Amino acid sequence: MAKVAFLLASxxxxxxxxxxxxxxKEAGHEAVIIGLEKGAQCDGKKGTVSYKTDLGAAEAKADDFDAVVIPGGSAPEALRVNDDIVRFVKEINDQGxxxxxxCHGPQVMISADVLRGKAATCYIGIRDDVKLAGAEYRDEEVVVSENIITSRTPDDEPAFIREILAKLN
Incomplete structure (x- = not known):
């Protein structure tokens, strides 16, 4: 069973x-929501779901996790400017x-400088940012490049989830 961090903000x-x-969770893994503060309410942009964070970024330790998932929307913009979020993602990457x-999740990867030399995809609006971060951009539903998995939009979720579960199992 893997312990998976989900990075989240409203x-x-x-x-x-x-x-x-x-x-x-259905695959039997532990899912932990990490946000800017522990116990913070994070609301989806469409208002269909909301979550409370289990852990604040300052308390998050890469040694305690096997993977991190970064959903898109506008949340990555709020997350990427937080030093503790960036540190956590860098440490996860350093541990392979x-x-x-x-979608916009790769914005956090850009700030953590973990895309350099990797292949990646993303929401079209941040394509140039991904390229400037040193990644080889690919317009595909899912791109797996070593320890990095990226997808473009909600339409790509089945492939995104399939590849995450394949890496965790």
């Missing part, structure tokens, strides 16, 4: 959190553990 894309989160981001 404004996330509802299905990009809900579907991977539920799939990870799985980092998965969909």
């Amino acid at each position: 404004g996330f894309e509802d299905s990009e959190m809900k579907n991977p989160y539920e799939a990870v 553990k799985l980092i998965a981001g969909i």
